[in-house]
């Protein structure tokens with residue numbers, strides 16, 4: 165059955181006509197796909213305040229005409245499924261992180277209306293740091309904080325907002341301040357910060373207060389529409405199920421039990437005076453770090469401008485045994501990228517493997533800003549030993565390149581989807597003077613095989629890094645030997661997809 | 665005389681929480697005696713005295729359980745012809 169509502173009804177007795185005054189907001193989906201047999205109902209318990217808050221938000225979005233530009237960040241908690249109801253852009257954040265996720269969304273899409281919706285366990289317990297710092301930075305988001313004094317979803321554990329004496333599964337004799345502290349007043353806490361624009365606490369205890377909550381929600385949405393800064397609406401809300409009360413009693417307890425502890429008030433409604441920050445100068449990282457050589461500066465047109473690169477983004481994973489120079493190889497590549505005016509990132513894997521055992525790092529070389537330094541699907545894998553080959557080969561994108569430190573592939577290795585080049589880098593390094601230079605042999609091979617960066621740049625970086633003349637000489641030889649090996653022994657390597 | 669308001673309860677959405685019944689100023693809502701397909705006593709309009717105030721709508725947690733209507737003003741031009749407005753609708 166579809167939920168079609170008549171815009172006009174006729175009273176059968178009197179024949180009078182009635183026009184619709186309040187109806188389900190079109191900001192809600194017509195039916196909810198969560199469960200096949202309950203497509204007309206929310207999943208909330210009868211009398212739950214979440215549904216009322218949802219309605220107030222939906223109505224505000226509808227009346228301000230911002231449905232198509234709203235992004236709703238839902239939390240973990242009973243309202244985790246908000247995305248089944250709101251027909252807007254939706255993001256579901258990890259527990260406590262909704263205001264951090266909303267920060268990211270808003271910064272990436274500054275013209276969108278970004279809402280963070282959070283319970284008190286989510287916002288005031290696990291997410292305390294996120295909300296305080298988002299508020300303190302004055303992030304331009306609207307936060308709806310549904311305070312029902314308890315963890316609803318997980319069955320009634322104490323929340324930071326649980327009242328003194330209130331029983332919960334984790335405070336079966338009632339919350340005692342000596343053991344569990346006092347209720348956390350989030351609105352008051354955030355009001356001590358300078359940056360927030362609007363902070364108000366409202367309650368869903370009766371119709372008059374629901375109307376106040378409606379105005380507060382509307383105000384926060386308007387501020388969000390106008391990009392006016394951080395707004396925070398705390399809504400005292402009934403949770404009949406966990407409170408063990410029927411819906412009518414629970415609503416009454418919002419006013420009798422909660423309001424005396426959490427007084428309703430408008431804490432803040434002003435635009436803070438935020439200092440105007442000039443746009444940071446867009447200088448290449450290499451310039452900022454003074455890595456650009458004087459030769460580059462003297463002959464700027466000869467410097468390795470970014471446009472000679474044929475790729476837009478390459479993700480490289482380098483893996484091997486601790487001591488094989490795996491992390492250093494990553495650093496060299498990143499620094500080369502910097503010198504060639506690319507955006508770069510280097511992410512080492514920290515952990516016990518840093519001491520011994522396997523080590524790996526992620527390198528991004530890009531013409532755009534690097535979104536994430538994590539290389540989960542590398543274009544190129546440099547595997548310095550067999551274990552790393554087995555461990556990471558599966559991650560390489562189809563058509564990608566694997567450079568393997570060894571004369572032959574291990575038996576049974578499936579290389580049907582990728583290009584694999586075997587380089588006896590250890591042996592070559594021995595020949596040029598030091599087994600430690602195997603990583604530089606691999607660097608030479610990588611540069612020759614992919615042409616992603618210039619080997620002249622490699623030498624500049626090595627010259628800057630390696631102070632001992634003998635070692636530098638070995639590195640120079642290792643680099644050349646790696647390149648020659650690809651050139652002579654392997655011949656033309658077919659380029660991984662996306663390269664020259 | 666016709667009531668100023670009218671409401672329609674969608675039994676597919678009503679969970680029988682009773683908040684609307686408690687909140688309605690003229691007390692014109694009751695819980696239905698019979699069970700809805702979901703096994704709850706859903707809210708039921710007695711059919712008289714609704715003012716169309718909308719209080720029940722805002723107290724109800726379900727997005728579409730209640731639709732509130734208000735008495736339509738009779739269309740002026742038609743009404744002046746002696747109240748035969750129904751045909752014009």
Ligand SMILES: Cc1ncc(C[n+]2csc(CCOP(=O)(O)OP(=O)(O)O)c2C)c(N)n1
Nearest residue numbers: 240241242259283284285286314315316317
């Ligand atoms: C990282 C993590 N820790 C713990 C949980 C378990 N958990 C789920 S919801 C919840 C508390 C929710 O309480 P609240 O934010 O008050 O929302 P309510 O359900 O009351 O609306 C917890 C602790 C989780 N899902 N993830």
Ligand code: SF4
Nearest residue numbers: 208209212242316403
């Ligand atoms: S447990 Fe409480 S917060 Fe969760 S849906 Fe039920 S009434 Fe609402």
Ligand code: SF4
Nearest residue numbers: 688714715717718720
């Ligand atoms: S609109 Fe007002 S008068 Fe009519 S049923 Fe709802 S609460 Fe009662």
Ligand code: SF4
Nearest residue numbers: 678679681682684724
């Ligand atoms: S408030 Fe809504 S869900 Fe509760 S009884 Fe009334 S119509 Fe049904």
